[in-house]
Amino acid sequence: MGDAIVVHNLGKFFNRYHAEKPVTIMEAALSGLRKMQPKEQFWALRHIDFTVASGEMLGVIGHNGAGKSTLLQLVGGVGQPDEGQVRVSGRIGALLDLGAGFHGDLTGRENVFVTAIVAGLTRREVARRFDQIVAFAELEPFIDNPVRTYSTGMQMRLAFSVAVHTNPNVLLVDEFLSVGDLAFQTKCLNRIAELKQNGCAIVLISHDASQVEKLCDRALWLKQGRVAAYGDPKVIAGQYKSEMHTETLRRTPVRPPQTTRSGIELEVNRNRFGSLEVEITDVRLLPSDIIHSGTFLKIEIDYCTNQLIQSPIFSVAISREDGQVCFETNTVNAGVHLPEIHRNGRVTLSLDRLDLSGGVYFVDVGIHERSWAYAYDYHWHVYSLFVQPTSDSSILHPPHKWEMNGTHLIS
Known part of the structure; x- marks a missing residue:
């Protein structure tokens, strides 16, 4: 399969603004009239290169402030890069922020239609998939309530369900697997695996290197807006954990x-x-x-x-x-x-x-x-x-039973 996402020499900067400290009472009184001027540029991302093929999953790891969410926003078309290029092929299903795109005063039903239509479905297509979306999110009793009355977990379930039922060619997930109960996380992972098998390219943002190691085909480690490492998830996760251990030792007091x-x-x-x-x-x-x-x-x-x-x-x-x-x-x-x-x-x-x-x-x-x-x-x-100790020498001893010809054998 071809590349669904191509990122080349990507860079994004933001201006840092500083207000000069007034030195007199008059300056203090007039300071509100003075516009703050940008004093420096801060590169949130720079020199970022990677590709994600159809049917491949890329995990992006890094500490807070590393640029992970900014990267996902640029890939999702939210904002423009200041240098370099991003090329994405096909329909994007994006989970960039919890409840992003939802209007609090609209009901869950209304938000499903609005969000899915914005994602590229027709109203008829949304209507045909509506019951599946609501059932996956497990929100049948609440779907006609305003979204502002939903808990964080309920918003997450609805947002994820809409995104994965638009049949995206590219799925962008920002830390969503860390919200919600374990049963729903398992359901999400199964759905992601199904999309991946059907050729969807997936980018997963995560703080959890072990999760990336288990789920992803390749990993990208961002550090202060730059690529620290890119390649095999097992290798990258090991390097990331090693740095965390080193930082812990450095901070450990005598x-x-x-x-x-x-x-x-x-x-x-x-x-x-x-x-x-x-x-x-x-x-x-x-x-x-x-x-x-x-x-x-x-x-x-x-x-x-x-x-x-x-x-x-x-x-x-x-x-x-x-x-x-x-x-x-x-x-x-x-x-x-x-x-x-x-x-x-x-x-x-x-x-x-x-x-x-x-x-x-x-x-x-x-x-x-x-x-x-x-x-x-x-x-x-x-x-x-x-x-x-038991008579079983194995490490794990889960509940189990033996059957013969469909009949339970009592031990």
């Missing part, structure tokens, strides 16, 4: 060993890493750190900070003694958007059943900066979990 409230010793740069702007003060495994395979486990993370921290990310991983990760999750992938935190608090992860085979495991917990740039506090191989 501090004598401490103990948690439960009496476990923490030593910086041995089993504890991070800037410590937010500190994990205790972690509890409930009902106990000794469980049977397939039973409930709750992980409570207590934290404290004397700063105002915007949208932190909490992570949990369970690994074997040899370092093999058996399970990992974080609030971003789970669609949980945390508000700002300050002072003390607690975050809890509940696992309905943990189907690990018997053995010794470690529960690693962390709190990260909102763009994954570095860790605030990360505890590695500190908290032991003992899973009672």
Whole structure:
């Protein structure tokens, strides 16, 4: 298949404006009449080159302010580049911002028609696909309510559903998979895979390098508006994670060993890493750190900070003694958007059943900066979990049953 997206030497700048500080009372009184003048140009993007073929998925990663959203807007035709070229072939389905294109006073039904027609469908085509759009978004009871009454998740579901039902040749997704519940994320991923198989070119913006590694055919790492790396997702994700680890080590302060409230010793740069702007003060495994395979486990993370921290990310991983990760999750992938935190608090992860085979495991917990740039506090191989052994020697022990000729065999 040919290239659906071609970006060559792309550049986009913005003017930075500065108002001169008035030095007299008269100047202060008249300063509102004086127009602010641009003092410098800021290149949000420069020298960007890449292609995306039909049926290919490109993942774009980078920290906040790297230029990811600006890039997607230019590819989607929102704004013009100041240098270079963008060529896109076919109909674009764009999810550039949550609820973008929706009018709050219009109902969900009216917004579906308006948005889909703007995307290139005829009114008859929208009417024919309307029930599918609403059913996918799971908004049947609310479709005739004004969109301003919708929650963030409801707006996301409707926007995604409209975009993927316009049969786009190019789909642009800006962090949308990080909003909504896990079940809907899975539904989105399945739909994206279907579009990709049918020849749709997809660009996914993400902070999550692991997500890009799993989903994408190629990866582009943006750093301060420039291409830091471009190519194999596994390689790029590894480089990105390595830089994050290096940045975390750089920010980790020198501090004598401490103990948690439960009496476990923490030593910086041995089993504890991070800037410590937010500190994990205790972690509890409930009902106990000794469980049977397939039973409930709750992980409570207590934290404290004397700063105002915007949208932190909490992570949990369970690994074997040899370092093999058996399970990992974080609030971003789970669609949980945390508000700002300050002072003390607690975050809890509940696992309905943990189907690990018997053995010794470690529960690693962390709190990260909102763009994954570095860790605030990360505890590695500190908290032991003992899973009672079974006769099964495999690592994973999911619920299962045996049948013969359609008859369930009771064990």
